[in-house]
Amino acid sequence: MAKLILNRLSKSFGDGKPAVDDVSVTIREGGFLALLGPSGCGKTTVLRMIAGFEQPTDGAILLGERVLADAGSMVPPERRNMAMVFQSYALWPHMTVAENAGYPLKVRGISGERYRRKVADALATVRLESYAERRPSELSGGQRQRVALARCLVTEPDVVLLDEPLANLDRHLRQEMEETFREFHAMSGATMVYVTHDQSEAMALATDVAVMSEGKLLQIAPPAELYARPEGKLVGGLVGQGAILSVSLPDNAPRSMEWSQLQQVFTETDSTSAIGDILVRPQDVIHDADGIPCRVATILYEGERYALRLTLPDGQVLRAYSREPAAIGSLFPVVIRSAWRL
Ligand SMILES: Nc1ncnc2c1ncn2[C@@H]1O[C@H](COP(=O)(O)OP(=O)(O)OP(=O)(O)O)[C@@H](O)[C@H]1O
Structure with missing residues (x-):
């Protein structure tokens, strides 16, 4: 594992204002970065560029020394050792919890004892051991989200990308899942990038918060510093x-x-x-x-x-x-x- 570096990253979708405009961020190995900002500020586009679903128009993304993407080259998503968790969970309805969690291993040709052990470990981490044989339709929203986390753990990713993963849950469940995310971060040791427009969620979870507006990075700092020393009216109004x-x-x-x-x-x-x-x-x-x-x-x-x-x-x-x-x-x-x- 290594530092994830966004170096002067930009993305334009044709004419008009760029969706992401000259964003530079270094996320330390094992760090937990929240990308915070109002709808349309470019945070999902940053995440999709890190995942490899979009190519930067300018600047570069590096994992340690390795260039993952710049305007002229792209490492494909499946060769970045990253996992993405979506708001919609994206679980297979016909598979059991264990089969869903183990799916990325099947795709990679891992089977037998190794497969069983990895799936069991991942389900234990998200406390779903006793639900292994259920189907997603028999689970609550929070439990489905945990299956999605387990599925992302089995591959031991260097980087986990989360796109508003709590947006579909009610307030009570969100708080419970915030705990799960913190545990998940501590146990997996992965570098995490978490997109949200909810400042309290960002402040509660992340080790660093990057505030974006209109494609630009306004400030990046640990939550307590962002709260105590916001730069400018926009950040001041958004945090706390x-x-x-x-x-x-x-x-x-x-x-x-x-x-x-x-x-x-x-x-x-x-x-x-x-x-x-x-x-x-x-x-x-x-x-x-x-x-x-x-x-x-x-x-x-x-x-x-x-x-x-x-x-x-x-x-x-x-x-x-x-x-x-x-x-x-x-x-x-x-x-x-x-x-x-x-
Ligand atoms: N594939 C695309 N083609 C054209 N424009 C796009 C595309 N994807 C995003 N955009 C534009 O880029 C800007 C940033 O979008 P992005 O989805 O990154 O914002 P966001 O901060 O994640 O918003 P939200 O919280 O609503 O998802 C928006 O103006 C959006 O319309």
Whole structure:
């Protein structure tokens, strides 16, 4: 196994804007990368190029030193030692769970004891040993997804590619499957690339998250860093809960701002300073009689707390949490403990 490298990768489908535009990413061996972004941003096209279903128009894909694809050459999908898991599972309905899981081995001419052992190991990894003789129609959605994972494990792939694998499952099952994916990643040791438009899924699963928009890579970072230090409005708005406020900032404003600096921003409007965006997380908005005089716009009971939308004196919207209920329209002064300049 080796690093998977996307080097200045681009893909155009004819005229118009390229679907993937100059994307460079290095995924360490055994890493788990989530490609995150809104519909149409190019993430599936990146995955399909890694799998070998599409050829790059520019740039290259390498596994270690080996060039898998560039504009002039392509290693075919079956010679990349990769496995892909689809949203639709793509299981054979007439085969049992064990036969489905073992199918890639049959294709490769592996049989006998070796075949049985590999299938049994793969089913054990996804905890489906006792379902070996069932057919896909007799399984739940989560169990079918696990068969698809087992089928991908039997070939011991270097790289596993997952295209929105949880999109068809309900919320409860998604959480359970997130656990399965984490276990699967730990046990297989494979490098994984996971496409999703769900930020919480990406943050929960991956070791690194690459955020894409309109074919371009906006930022790549481990989840905690992406949350704490997003680059730009798009990433800031996509990752975690928060409000983006447009404020006039002093020239020397640091990226991470505290109340002592923010207080000035909200009280002194200096018409000569530049307008900039700051990201404020709801947990950093604290109810305080001496704070900015906001008003409650909406309130939503979330079980353990209330989620508030507050209106700032200039009309912009801020999010906050509160343990106490508050009346809509009432005064709710707040201190902003910290904010991140985007
Ligand atoms: N085979 C194709 N021919 C022409 N255009 C394509 C083809 N495949 C993708 N595109 C275009 O490339 C762009 C990126 O598509 P892609 O499927 O990679 O996005 P995505 O981020 O995966 O979206 P989604 O989450 O909706 O699947 C889109 O504008 C799409 O219409």
